[in-house]
Amino acid sequence: xxxxxxxxxxxxxxxxxxxxxxxxxxxxxxxxxxxxxxxxxxxxxxxxxxxxxxxxxxxxxxxxxxxxxxxxxxxxxxxxxxxxxxxxxxxxxxxxxxxxxxxxxxxxxxxxxxxxxxxxxxxxxxxxxxxxxxxxxxxxxxxxxxxxxxxxxxxxxxxxxxxxxxxxxxxxxxxxxxxxxxxxxxxxxxxxxxxxxxxxxxxxxxxxxxxxxxxxxxxxxxxxxxxxxxxxxxxxxxxxxxxxxxxxxxxxxxxxxxxxxxxxxxxxxxxxxxxxxxxxxxxxxxxxxxxxxxxxxxxxxxxxxxxxxxxxxxxxxxxxxxxxxxxxxxxxxxxxxxxxxxxxxxxxxxxxxxxxxxxxxxxxxxxxxxxxxxxxxxxxxxxxxxxxxxxxxxxxxxxxxx
Amino acid sequence: xxxxxxxxxxxxxxxxxxxxxxxxxxxxxxxxxxxxxxxxxxxxxxxxxxxxxxxxxxxxxxxxxxxxxxxxxxxxxxxxxxxxxxxxxxxxxxxxxxxxxxxxxxxxxxxxxxxxxxxxxxxxxxxxxxxxxxxxxxxxxxxxxxxxxxxxxxxxxxxxxxxxxxxxxxxxxxxxxxxxxxxxxxxxxxxxxxxxxxxxxxxxxxxxxxxxxxxxxxxxxxxxxxxxxxxxxxxxxxxxxxxxxxxxxxxxxxxxxxxxxxxxxxxxxxxxxxxxxxxxxxxxxxxxxxxxxxxxxxxxxxxxxxxxxxxxxxxxx
Numbered sequence: 001x002x003x004x005x006x007x008x009x010x011x012x013x014x015x016x017x018x019x020x021x022x023x024x025x026x027x028x029x030x031x032x033x034x035x036x037x038x039x040x041x042x043x044x045x046x047x048x049x050x051x052x053x054x055x056x057x058x059x060x061x062x063x064x065x066x067x068x069x070x071x072x073x074x075x076x077x078x079x080x081x082x083x084x085x086x087x088x089x090x091x092x093x094x095x096x097x098x099x100x101x102x103x104x105x106x107x108x109x110x111x112x113x114x115x116x117x118x119x120x121x122x123x124x125x126x127x128x129x130x131x132x133x134x135x136x137x138x139x140x141x142x143x144x145x146x147x148x149x150x151x152x153x154x155x156x157x158x159x160x161x162x163x164x165x166x167x168x169x170x171x172x173x174x175x176x177x178x179x180x181x182x183x184x185x186x187x188x189x190x191x192x193x194x195x196x197x198x199x200x201x202x203x204x205x206x207x208x209x210x211x212x213x214x215x216x217x218x219x220x221x222x223x224x225x226x227x228x229x230x231x232x233x234x235x236x237x238x239x240x241x242x243x244x245x246x247x248x249x250x251x252x253x254x255x256x257x258x259x260x261x262x263x264x265x266x267x268x269x270x271x272x273x274x275x276x277x278x279x280x281x282x283x284x285x286x287x288x289x290x291x292x293x294x295x296x297x298x299x300x301x302x303x304x305x306x307x308x309x310x311x312x313x314x315x316x317x318x319x320x321x322x323x324x325x326x327x328x329x330x331x332x333x334x335x336x337x338x339x340x341x342x343x344x345x346x347x348x349x350x351x352x353x354x355x356x357x358x359x360x361x362x363x364x365x366x367x368x369x370x371x372x373x374x375x376x377x378x379x380x381x382x383x384x385x386x387x388x389x390x391x392x393x394x395x396x397x398x399x400x401x402x
Numbered sequence: 403x404x405x406x407x408x409x410x411x412x413x414x415x416x417x418x419x420x421x422x423x424x425x426x427x428x429x430x431x432x433x434x435x436x437x438x439x440x441x442x443x444x445x446x447x448x449x450x451x452x453x454x455x456x457x458x459x460x461x462x463x464x465x466x467x468x469x470x471x472x473x474x475x476x477x478x479x480x481x482x483x484x485x486x487x488x489x490x491x492x493x494x495x496x497x498x499x500x501x502x503x504x505x506x507x508x509x510x511x512x513x514x515x516x517x518x519x520x521x522x523x524x525x526x527x528x529x530x531x532x533x534x535x536x537x538x539x540x541x542x543x544x545x546x547x548x549x550x551x552x553x554x555x556x557x558x559x560x561x562x563x564x565x566x567x568x569x570x571x572x573x574x575x576x577x578x579x580x581x582x583x584x585x586x587x588x589x590x591x592x593x594x595x596x597x598x599x600x601x602x603x604x605x606x607x608x609x610x611x612x613x614x615x616x617x618x619x620x621x622x623x624x625x626x627x628x629x630x631x632x633x634x635x636x637x638x639x640x641x642x643x644x645x646x647x648x649x650x651x652x653x654x655x656x657x658x659x660x661x662x663x664x665x666x667x668x669x670x671x672x673x674x675x676x677x678x679x680x681x682x683x684x685x686x687x688x689x690x691x692x693x694x695x696x697x698x699x700x701x702x703x704x705x706x707x708x709x710x711x712x713x714x715x716x717x718x719x
Contacts, residue, residue: 209561221647225560230553232649233537242646242678244573244639250675258646311572315643318570318588319549321560347578350570350586351562 016382018047026075027060056080076100082140085370087147093366094126105134116167124180143377147190147365151236193368195222200371202360211322216329219261246308273301306340314348328358410471410705411455412697417492421694424458429702433461443494448504470510473701475518475693479564518693523550525696526654530687538652543660547589573640591636601629634668642677656686
């Protein structure tokens with residue numbers, strides 16, 4: 001290979017800077033791109049021309065209002081690449097986005113109750129339809145992230161501890177989905193992704209230390225500290241269903257399902273309402289409705305649920321000291337419930353902490369999945385990979401003297 | 403340009419004693435002293451720290467003004483923005499006195515303060531039983547309870563510097579009670595006062611220390627053994643709590659009570675019935691010197707970085 005000192009690294013850095021400026025400042029002219037990146041006008045123009053050739057940028061108009069010649073404004077073109085965020089829970093939600101972070105379309109339906117391979121087949125079908133309906137060939141999708149309940153083992157990629165979706169634990173989900181969808185798939189815990197969703201588009205923007213406490217069918221915690229997710233040694237950080245709160249952690253059901261989840265998970269709420277002598281209900285939502293209608297038994301169950309949730313939040317405050325706790329999930333995101341939790345926490349927590357309810361609600365997971373899919377696409381296209389490599393050694397030289 | 407310093411100073415400030423050391427850039431301790439903490443607290447304690455640096459500098463034969471890398475461990479939470487110390491019930495007036503500012507006035511900008519249990523965690527990571535660990539905790543049990551956290555290989559301090567202040571963990575006494583508001587629900591159940599009080603309440607002799615209770619349990623005193631059993635169950639619950647939050651590789655037991663095998667072996671036995679996944683715990687290898695050694699490691703690292711600024715230059719392979 002001919003010797004080109006640092007050419008590839010400087011080119012990569014220039015491309016990355018221009019891309020970042022386009023991502024945040026579009027529509028923007030070449031002159032302004034040069035200004036924000038600090039690159040020369042010539043370099044900026046070279047990069048823009050290269051981007052245009054690759055289909056990464058497109059002109060969107062001209063500057064106006066100024067004296068003199070107008071300039072062409074550019075933005076990132078959706079043709080630059082598409083990404084998918086997928087949330088697999090009680091429902092399957094698929095969101096299509098483009099390289100610029102625009103959300104193009106979203107679809108969802110109840111998860112195939114047969115679970116396992118059927119659920120994966122369903123995901124592939126929804127993704128394919130969503131892409132075609134939006135005039136995108138599925139082959140243009142370059143990065144996919146799947147949110148699932150349970151623990152994603154960081155070393156093996158296997159999904160563990162996902163009791164609410166049957167038949168997932170035995171499957172190589174990454175391999176099967178990548179094959180079906182034709183692009184690389186990454187998996188991440190749904191609560192971690194819901195947290196990232198709130199950080200990107202929701203109520204936790206610009207907060208460096210956040211905890212996301214999800215309460216719905218199950219219970220879980222996402223932790224984001226110093227700008228990074230905390231996954232733990234085996235990916236099981238935040239599995240707070242197993243917190244020894246709300247009963248005897250040695251009892252059989254508590255050990256199996258997790259002490260806290262056994263009490264405050266949706267099934268726990270329904271069970272405790274029945275145990276308290278309440279008449280037949282099928283869902284936690286009904287217990288909430290009855291509490292609102294003045295049923296004292298239902299009110300007692302909800303109060304206790306709020307107290308236990310506040311205790312869980314207090315363990316987070318004492319241990320991790322977050323700036324903000326976001327309450328999410330079908331139960332957690334209810335503002336009436338969150339208010340109760342905040343009131344109890346005020347008496348419990350050693351230090352005051354701000355509580356907010358999720359603003360993205362059910363979409364938090366899929367928005368977070370989309371954000372990570374975008375990160376991966378951007379990294380793939382614009383990481384300065386060569387910088388880490390060794391400085392290439394010169395070819396052997398013949399010494400005339402020998 | 404100022405001449406580079408050749409030694410660094412480290413101190414571990416406790417409620418009862420101050421340990422201090424002078425070390426070289428390799429972290430080798432060349433002089434060391436321990437003295438009772440000045441009971442008048444606040445400014446007096448800060449002066450005591452500075453005086454101990456002078457004494458050690460003299461002993462080593464270096465000018466105290468040239469000791470510019472200083473790390474002091476303090477038993478409290480340190481606000482990351484202001485450097486002010488809070489949650490220090492064991493030392494009088496430390497909240498109201500700006501220790502960092504005072505010491506920087508004496509030794510220059512190279513002075514840092516850090517939570518003592520965080521430094522103990524750092525000590526165990528560098529020279530103790532947590533080497534190669536990326537996710538670990540140092541659980542200090544003694545007069546009080548504290549936690550140093552290592553997350554993804556780095557010390558973790560929290561948004562306001564009070565991560566790991568687990569005296570307040572809602573495990574143990576009713577966390578809404580008045581007592582818990584001042585001492586912390588967990589500390590009220592496992593702190594040394596709580597252990598002594600439990601022994602007395604269950605019919606044991608009055609006027610004993612935790613050390614006596616360990617000895618009595620050894621000699622077959624059933625009340626003492628039962629008290630340690632109960633204490634260990636509370637600790638096991640706290641460990642299960644930490645593990646479900648953070649999924650750690652190792653939890654190091656330290657502090658005067660935490661390092662006792664009579665305690666951590668009981669905790670180890672209790673854990674499987676409190677948590678469904680395995681948890682690894684180990685006694686501190688550095689013992690009551692963990693905090694001081696962690697401080698030495700941190701100060702020596704800062705000194706090396708000053709002396710070898712080119713450490714991160716390009717490497718040829």
